[in-house]
Amino acid sequence: MSSKPLLLFHPRLWGHENQQSSWSVNAKTATGLVLCITLLSLVGWLYLTQASQIATIESHMQESISDIEKLERENALLRYQIAQLETIPRIQAKSSQLGLGPMHRKATILTVPGDFDIAEATPVGVPVGSKDIVIAAPFADIQSSFSLPSLLELWNEVKVQFETWLGK
């Protein structure tokens, strides 16, 4: 039976005197090992740093996307609320609170250029080629039934609008 121990915590010399102990490491190997460890540590550190940075950036991106979505949702709600505030019944109610009333019909003022021959004029759109229509269409009646408002009438109209605005 051999008396060789299973585990040694101190180098022992076996057989020949010059034989190196099993724990001993020559200088070259030791330098190589240290360099390897250093190099591996460096690579590991670089890898981990980059992975960490990527994870951080991704997390920030997720946060940004989440923020964008949150803002889009808030924006949709705001647009809805603005549209509710812009409804015609609400505008009508608000304007009546401010003393504004419905507008009367627009007055159209005819301004005929000096060299325009009204006698020779015809309303646009009349199918000139058809005698039936020219005879049938009561243009004269229409023209006579539409009278322009006088300046006094226009002034009165402005006064009415102004008084309505003042709330009288």
Next chain:
Amino acid sequence: MVGKLLGHSSSPRKAGEEEGQREKPYRRFLVIAAVLIGFTIFVVIQLIRWQVFQHQQLVSIAEAQMMTQNTAYIPVRGDILDRHHHLLAVDIFEYSLWASPQEVISNNHDIGKVIPQLAPVLEMTTDELTNALTSGRPYVLVADHVHQQIWSAIDKNQAVLNMTGFYWEIKPKRMYPEGPLGAHILGFVNARREGYFGVEGFYDHKLVGKGSGQPTSDENDAFTDLYQPLDIRPGSTLVLTVDRTIQYMLENELILALKTYKAPSGSIIVMAPKSGAILGMASFPTFDPNHFMDTSQDRFANPAISQQYEPGSVFKVVTMAAGIDAGVVTPRTTFNDTGRLEVGGRLIYNWDRGSNGMVDMTVVLGKSLNTGAAFVSTTLGKNRFYTYVRRFGFGRLTGVDMAGEIPGTAKLPGDSEWHESDLGTNAFGQGIAVTPLQMLNSVAAVANRGQLMKPYIVSQVIERGQVIDIKPEVIRRAVSENTAELVTAMLVQAVENEISQAYLPGYRVAGKTGTAEIPTLGGYKSDETIASFIGYAPAFDPQFIVLVKIDKPHTSQWGSKVAAPVFQRIAEFLVDYMDIAPDTVVLNSR
């Protein structure tokens, strides 16, 4: 340096130092071991620091990140805008709060503190929240339809409230800021995010977007929906031809008319005859698409496209246009009106049972003589008359881009239900069923110099920033340009001479009234009518055409008394609103 530290020197070794030299490799080993042990210790310390001392802090950060990553996995439905880009339909968001009770309890050592903090924010009682969290189920729905503002309040205070074990589900919800305005045009979106009726129904495929999953109402399956498709695209935005101000005015005028004439229902449509663009379309009774669940289902269909009626005398416009276009009559063709005319064994009378003697076609249209209209259709003959009926689009869909359109009923010679007498009665709008839009579109063809346009309500589709314009589409030429102008002139005279209620000072209005009887089994109701008016202005350069249809008015049954005044008020508004100059202003020197 490293070499020195490890005893790797280039200096010559001295004799007698063998023992020392033997010890050097052992020192090297110690150095390497020390480096490795040091490194291991550093890693272990760091792990202990993270796992033990910073555990709670890091877990909170991780959970906070998880809680903020609630993404809406259902694509947002596209907006619907009016022609001036006022918002008519939009998706807002509501939230459902789910919880894993086991997770909540295991992560909250003091659950008794969380519940009183969370319950008031969720507008729940502490008992309700406690019951939800102690139900014993793996996942429970704590709160549904949570408003965005409540969600925001909770989201901002996540750290304080400790929301571990709670999960938000974000769901878009369709809202209509104008309420019932244009409800029949818009339609609605149901709980399964499917569009029904109107534009929502017709353009559902465009509005719905991509990447949509079918959300489930089964709470046990809720978390299967947490899977988020990679490619979620929002739906397209639709820009309508509808002007919300015109729509609002139409709805107000319709309600006012129904009150004034004590009528239960009605429709008004305003269209641009040159393009077929629908500017407004109001029908009553209506509903609020925001609360469609609380509304009777029979209100959802748009009566303007989904209900048919016998149009009555407004159909004489089609009959007269057909007669003139075929060359069988002219505006000056005379006809001896004896007050009755037999067609296919059936006697046709005028609306007042009176006779007018020798009259020309302009008078026939102006006085709305049934006998005169039957004279035109019989002179045309059944083949030519029904060819024109089909050419004007009756008995087939107009093709308007709204869901639920029906084609109406136009019996044709050869059909089992068609009778010889139909040739006479159809001429004045009896025995033929049309939709209000069909009727309006056929008269619009006359206004548009004989071209029948396809009515449309969506003018633009905006898809991922790209604007797609929808152009007006000509269906076919119904009558010649000359015929259309002649009929327009006759209709102008009809308004000038017979329908003063529709007269608009300064503008030539072309129009025709209709008083249609309502069919019942084996006959017509004696006391109820459908009063209608179709008119357009300015007659020879029409900017709008309006149909007013009032069902079963009680104060008067005549179209001239009930529908024409409504048209007048609408036309008065439109010429102002659309800045249409009076005919007397639009002058052209010869």
